[in-house]
Structures are given as C-alpha cells and as structure tokens.
Amino acid sequence: MDGGSVGGLALAGGEPVLGSLAPVDWPRTTDADRAAVLSVLESNVFVSDRAGETAVERLERSWADYLGVRRCVGVSNGTTAIELALLAHGVGPGDEVVVPALTFVGTAMAVVHVGATPVYADVDPVTFTMSPDSLAAEITGRTRAVLPVHLHGLSADLDAIGEVARRHGLVVVEDAAQAHGARHRGVLSGASGNTATFSLQMTKNLPTCGEGGLVVTDDDRLADRLVQLRQFGETIRPDRPRRYVSHRLGFNAKLSNVQAAYTSSQLERLDEYHAARRANVGAFLARLRPLEGLTCPSEPDGYEHAWHILRFVVDFERVLPGLEPGAARNLLMRALRAEGMPVTRYQMMPLADQPALRPLNRQSPASWPVTQDVIDRSFTLQQRQLPPDAGPLLQSFADAVEKVWSYLKVLPELAEGAGR
Template sequence: MGELALTGGEPVLGSLAPVDWPRTTDADRAAVLAVLDSNVMVSDRTSAETAVERLERSWAEYLGVRRCVGVSNGTTAIELALLAHGVGPGDDVVVPALTFVATAMAVVHVGATPVYADVDPVTFNVTADSVAAVITERTKAVVPVHLHGLSADLAPIAEVARRHGCVVIEDAAQAQGARYHGVPSGASGNTATFSLQMTKNLPTCGEGGLVVTDDERVAERIVQLRQFGETIRADRPRRYVSHRLGFNAKLNNVQAAYTASQLERFDEYHAARRANVAAFLARLAGLDGLVSPSEPDGYEHAWHILRFTVDFERHFPGVDTATARNVLMKALRAEGMPATRYQMMPLPDQPALRSLCRQEPGSWPVAQDVVDRSFTLQQRHLPPDAGPLLQSFADAVEKVWSQLKAVAELAEGAGR
C-alpha cells in the first residue's frame, strides 16, 4: 500500500476531509425565508401557530409522544427537565462517567450534585449495575446518555430507578433516529432531551433543543420555565405574570423552521448514514486489535459518532498507551482520516467538575480505559452522501494497519 504518509509517502486522501454538515437545501432556505417574511421571529406570539409550535408537534408525532417543548439548546433542555421534575439543591443525579460535559454541568446548574456511574466497555453507556452501584437515598434522578447515537439499556436502568424512587431523564442529544427494541430513543415513557446543535443528526442553523414527555404537567412546567415562569396562552394577550422562577430559554422560529425542514428528509438521511457506516465498518472487521463500534441485537444505532478502541499492548509493546494512541492518530490523520479523541478525560476529571465530586478518584476504570485506548470519527464526517469518503477512510485505516510495526517503531522513538 506504499509508504506511510507520516514518513513521507503519498496520503490516501490529499488532505483531511472537509467539514460539510449540515446540508442546507433550497427547501431549508425557503422555510427560513418564510419566517423572515412573516416577521414572527420569536415563539411568544400567540395569534397563530408559530414555527416552534409546528416543530414541537412534528417531533412529538415522529416519536409518538404526547408533548414536545422547544428550548434554546440541549444543555438547557436537561436543566429544565431536571427542574420540572423537582430536582434541586441537596439532590444527587446519576450521570455517566463518559459523556460530554454538558450532562453534568446541567445538574450543577440546578444546584444538584452529579454522581458518576461507570460505563460498559462495548456500548460506552451506563448499565443498570453501574447505576445501582452509585445510587443512594440522596439520588433524585438518573440521566442515562445514549452516547454516540446508541441507546442505553433503558428497561433495567428504569427498573433500578423505580425501586429507588428516582426519575429517569434520557439525554438523547446524539440519538435522533436511534431505536431501543423498536422504540425510538426518547419515546420510552421517560422525559427525554435532544440537542439540535448544528453538528447533530437532526440539526438547526445554530443552537436549539427539545424536551419530550408524556407527562402534561412536566411539559407545562417546562413551557413556563423557558419563558420567565409565565403562562402564555393563544386565547388571551400576554400578561407578564411570572408564576415560578424561570429563564429566557426559548427556541426561535428561524431555528425551528430550519429543523422542521430538515426533519422532512430525516428518515432518508438516517437510512443512508446507516448503510454507509455498515459498509465502512465491514471493511474494518478483520483488522487485528481494532474494535469497531457495534450495534447490539434489538438496537438501531444512529451513528452520530464512531468510537474505535485499540489493543495497544498487542501492537505497541513497551510503549505507554498515550504515546501509542497519539502516534497512531497522527498516522491516520496524515493519510487524510480526521481521527480525534473527542473526550480527553472521564467527565468527573474535568477541571470545572473535579472539586464537586464526592467519589474516590479512579472510581470509573472502564471510562478511563476507553478514553485512553480510543479514537473517534465524528458526525460531521458522516453525512448521508459520505459513502465514498468512508471507503477512502477504510483505505487509510487498512494502510496504517498494514504497517503497524512501523507505526509502533515511531511510537517507541517518540516515547523515549
């Protein structure tokens, strides 16, 4: 396959693959222009159905849930969901030790304390056992994250939470399109939150979030919380009366119109992404020491992010894991595959959260091991027409794997 690009050979791709997501079509532009032409830019207008309300109705119908509430972003969605369920100061909330920092920050922002459950080494999600290991009488909520687009094993997690009197709030920020035993992520009977940030599988033109629930009271609390605690009704003028301490956390109509337009193509995009990723992962299945992400029986992965783990002890003997991982990633990137780490550390080791953690350091060994031994390919390189690009990435991985001995020698020299 030729000399490694890292040592002067020709790369598989001439440069790192460009970022090209979301894909904005004429239909998306028309939807946004219709809002601009209407001059109804925010969601507190009551004279007619707004773009936000249309998106809320469409997403609720898509999932088969009773209510959807649009908010300013995915982090705010978690915060408002926690508050709507009465979570606050003095409460503990179980979150994964491996996820994006927003999950735990949302807990801290409502005055509660995040408690970290370790993750499964294959799915990278919390399990019923890991949740049960850290749940206490102080625990008010469990927030399983459907990391990278794969649902957590919700049924046993929900049973653990039920036995302890805790609410389950699903963080489905990365899981639009995922399914768990045939049920769409977010439609399992729990309150669930989604991000519409532009890198997500269902994006907006910037930032946005959605909260879904079958509980009308929870939905109405979130509606109040997103706008200063007010009750906005279509049958009367706005009264400017705040019934609870709320926020200014609305989704605007331009963002909602853009997402609603994207939703029209969502199933098509989802199917294409799944086919492309399946063909890509099939190419890598036989590579020794490389563990590709998988889709357990009964699950449908949304493939928002692909995380690969490597048996560095096998191929890089005597080299510390961090050095081996970094040199391997440099070799892949030199060939044009944009391998990244995504998480640099387990969530409780983030500097902003470290002082708030009551658990002993190292209480999440699997999360630490996954962070140490993995690299990722992120969603912006997995658009629905990325089939040929993913095949080029497979060429790059195969090329590097065919010369792992040379990569290991480079790593050994770098580690001295």
C-alpha cells in the same frame, strides 16, 4: 500495500490516501431549508412568545408526532433542555443525579446548574453507555434522578436502568442529544415514556442552523411547567395578549422560529439520512472488523444505532507493543490524520476529572475503570464526517486505516522521541 518501509506512510512524507484532511461537511442545507428560514424572516415572527401558531409550535408538533409522544417543548439548546427537565421534575439542591462518567460535559453541568450534585456511574465496555450495575452501586438516600445518555447514537439499556430506577423511586430523564432516530426494542429514543431531551446543535443528526433543544414527555402538566420555565415563568395563551405575570422563577430559554423552521425542514429528511448513514457505516465497519487489535463500535441485538459518533477501541499492547499506551494512541491518530482521516478524541477524561467539575466530586478517582480504559484506548470519528453521501469517503477512510495497519510493524519508528 507492502508496508515494508515506513516512508510510504503520509506521516513520513509518503502519498496520503486522501489529498488533505477530509473537511467538515454538516449540516447539509437544501433549497427547502433555505425557503423555510426565509418564510420566517418574511413573517417577522421570530420568537415563540407570540399568540398564534409559530414555527416553534409546528416543530414541537412534528417531533412529538414523529416520536409518538404527547408533548414536545422547544428550548434554546440541549443543555438547557436537561436543566429545565430536571427542574420541572422538582430536582434541586440536596439531590443527587446519577450521570454516566463518559458523556459530554453539558450533561453534568446541567445537573450542577439546577443546584443538584452529579454522581458518576461507570459505562459498559461494549456499548459505552451507563452500566446499570454501576448505577445501582452509586445510589444513596439522596439520589433523586438518573440521567442515562444515549451516547454516540446508541440507546442506553433502558430496561435495566428503568428497573433500578423503579426499585429506588428515581426520576429518569434521558439525554438523547446524540440519538435522533435511534431505537431500543423498536422504540425510538425519546419515546420510551420517560422525559427525554434532545440537542439540535448544528453537529447533531437532526440539526438546526445554530443552537436549539427539545424536551419530550407524555405528561401534560410537566410540559406546561417546561413552557413556563422557558418563558420567565409566564403563561402565554394564543387567545389573549401577553400579561407579563410570572408564576414561577423561569428563564429566557426560548427557541427561535428561524431555528425551528430550519429543523422542521431537516426533519423531512431525517429518516432518509438515517438509512443512508446506516448503510455507509455498515459497509465501512465491515471492512475494518477483520483488522487485528481493532474493536469497531457495535450494534447489540435489539438496538438500532444512529451512528452519531464512531468509537474504535485499540488493543495497543498487541498492535504497537513496546510503546506506552498514550504514546501509541497519539502515534496511531497522527498516522491516520496524515492520511486524511480526521480522527479525534471525544472526551479526554472521565467527566468528574474535568477541571470545572473536579472540585465538586466526592467519588474516588478509581470509580470509573471502564470509562478510563475506553478513553485511554480509543479514537473517534464524528458525525460531521458522516453525511448521508459519505459512502465513498468512508471507503477512503477504510483504505487509510488498512494502510496504517499494514505498516504497524514499522510505525514505532515515527513515535515522538524515537530518534528520527
């Protein structure tokens, strides 16, 4: 590729690397998944408030066994999973919960919905997960819990975060919504001994055909509280009819058996998909690493990434000098999308700046310099473009990135307002 005249770029009317923007191709539904769902429809047992073994109980057992933890409780989605986990630990009004400034908004909304206040810690510039130093700096007399997020499929630094939490007597609830199959020091995310929550929302590495969530714990009493909380505060026992007695203020946060059966069937293929994704992403990143000014997502020693989202950080001053960084990022993303690579921005602002959360924030807007910098200088590729057979597709994405990189000198001619 000579990259001489800008006209070769799809953004300027040239031939795109891919014929059109690569389509969303996740989750993958097999005959086994269909049969699992059908068997629930035929059983007529749709919710988990029934006596006898249900598809929800079977999923709970298999996920607990997969992780090697004592208990798993199925709930309606990953946000509710965090809410119920915090409530089961007694977190509520007057408490502060430290969350990372870079994560999905549901992490902080769950804190708000239990009546506590989210406090935001900055992230590490390499892993994008919660900085243990920033966590330590944000602790006050009201801090009750810390909610590290295994963002993009990479575990947070649980050793350092756990150390800070122990020193201050904090509850640790791990948000593992994006990290099914990830490991830290050989331990699967969710199996570290803390309470951990997962999302089964259809975009996740372990999906359902809709919405769902799981909470895992080694603490039986906590798990029993969670079961009550998802079921109006009632205790459902297999050996007697439902009594309709509420022992605590609960919610209707049940997981449906259809959703659970679909996920149980997907779970059979989680390891296979995880291995395929790791091979595909490994080959993809190996091609992109040599490109000047582009920092690929990394897998630090001792970590096994689940590659839910790939975040690329660009040194725009070096790559597109003379352009304002926001304009440079938008131009690069437009060029890549025109070639057929569906890059996105995952999170447009530090969490505290979300319009819904801003009125509750008491921290200075300058509290998260790394988060702000990462958001300003990065673009992402999301899991829905990383299905297990995406190896060839990812190689085409690598072609697209290499092509755009070969045109960097002339690319500014296509910047908005560049006089074309």
